[in-house]
Amino acid sequence: MSKHPRIARAAASTASLIWFFAVTSGCEKPAAAPAPAPPPFEVNVQRIESRDLEWTPSYLAQTSASRAVELRARVQGVIIERLFTEGRQVREGDVLLRIDPRPYQATLDAAKARVEEARARIAETDRAVLRKRQLVESEAVARKELDDALTAQSLAAAQLARTEAELSQAALNLEYTTITAPFSGRIGKTFVEPGSMVDSGSNSLLVELSRVDPLYVSFHVSEREILETQAALESGALALVDDIEHLRIAIELIDGKPYAHEGTINFRSVDIDPATGTAEVRAVVPNPDELLKPGQFVRARGRGWTRKASIAVPQRAVMLSGATAMVYVVGQDDTVEARPVTVARWQADEWLVQSGLASGERVIVDGLMKIRPGGKVKPVEKAE
Template sequence: MSKNLFAPFCLLALTLALSACGDSAAEAPEMPLAKVRVETLEAKPLAITSELSGRIAAPRIAEVRARVAGVVMQRVFKEGHDVKQGDVLFRIDPAPFKADLDSAQANLSKAEADAFKARLQEQRYSQLVEGNAISGQDYDNARAAVRQTNAEVAANKAAVERARLNLGYATVTAPISGRIGRALVTEGALVGQSEATPLALIQQLDPIHADLTQSTRELNDLRRAFRAGSLKQVGQDQAKATLIEDDGSLYPLPGKLLFAEISVDPGTGQIILRSEFPNPDLDLLPGSFVRVRLEQAVDKQGISVPQRAITRDSAGIPMVLLLDAEQTVSQQPVELGAVINDRWIVSSGLKPGDRIVVEGLQHARPGEKVEVDDSPLVKE
């Protein structure tokens, strides 16, 4: 009898326990929504840049050469220092050239004396021929002698000038302003015997050029975009250039694009673009390898996103997380261009007004709703 009474009590207790569990499950709170920050995209003019490699080149290079033959008597300049146009660099033994000048001046004096004598004789003969005191042939000879001696005077004047130039060339001066390298000859060297011997090299270093290379394919893509009107061309004088040094830092002084070469290298299919940079401290030296970020166009309706908003799928395709009006997350593949100020330029995949997740990406999952944190974003 006691067993029969116990069974109903057990059944009642089990029913009450299950009921209590059901009530607690029904009253369990929902999981909170992931909190994210978003950015609403706007179209604005964006500079389209290309990062190009190249080498530093001096705008002006002058080989200092001996223009006359002789022995170097003195090197005047300091190697590795700046020189100005006209500064004395070398002195070649001037004695032979002084002697040549003296000889030429003496010959000129003799020629001038002969010319004076011929003129006097021509004047006397002109009076005598009128009185038939001499023949016409004698008078003609006197006139010819005047012309001949005048020509000899002119030739000797030229010889004097040439001798004076050679004497001047014995003092070798800087043809341009710039920085001069090491001397290629020493005192006592015989120079200029068979050819114009190089003595030193001067290079202008401020401002300085960076000769860059760009593929014709990239240039043609830009030209097609210009013709289509999707991009606006930047004028050569307005195209900004930023030099990236070998350690990745930015050169502090901005440069500009000077011109693009008019021919393509048939071996590489590339074209040379020349840019110019101020170089007051001579930090940029000819021959150095550099990279330059060059503004070549402007996208009048460009869209950019923060770098931190970009994720990539297993195939490496760049993605952003879009938010719709219901605060539901979806993945959107995008095509990226250059990076400007820590923001990717988006070539395709997004439009003005789109909202993308920029913070909290690790908590937002496609297909799920999120809560938007409307507190102000820190400006990048």
């Protein structure tokens, strides 16, 4: 046995390692061949075709009553009767409130009496003038007496005119004690109750009345859009089905649901608001079921416009980054090109393209995240 067992074991281990590396180095496999390139991704494309499109510009709009008034007292007095329920429909001429009429009835009666007195005075002066004229002709009295009689006659006529005016005002004030609906509509908030003291000054507000059928829908169009629209009309790129005064307006509720009735334009501001750079446009919309309420926000979409020879692409095909828009176009050799485009605005589910695309080109509409510019794809054309 060796006197140095540790040295012997170390030598044996070293020999084993040398043998292992020698064996394994002889067993190394040759390098693998490169993997074949993956097949092109299949993408859906749409072939762009120039076509006439209905142009439906959309605007955020707000509704308002087509007629709204604050009914106010025109005479002083105490409210003695209220003949309506808040929020209910009333008809034109319906009596809404009554003010105590007794003081005004008394004033009217007194005015009538003064008128009768003035008429009697007129009759008296007429007779006096007739007598004086006869006496003057017979030279029984001086001419001055006839002149005095004529003056009295004129004063009596003036007095009659004044008392008749007072009578008319008294009758009008009595009429003002009965407050009626000036038009058919819906009663709003009431500011008085029976027993309230009202007057024709600061304490005159009685009740609000609004007509909500039809309803007004107002929106604002920017100065830039007005100029662009005028230029498009002049160039023939945009056409009107009817004259602009009869343009139809479709209404869309804020939840996206369409409203059943279309309206027509009935007002266009002639001025541009310098604070906003916009002009107001208003449509009148039927509201027979009163589904729309004054003050409600809706979307107003113009109808009756046609854009000639337009190019449109699905919204999902357009990538936006700030003010920049881009689409992926598939070339003749199925190579992908990133193409900057200029979009006008969108409607429905399409962007209208002003420049950057030509009729007949193929635009990728699905699978945008799988592709890169310069790469090959397998286009599958789908009609939109």
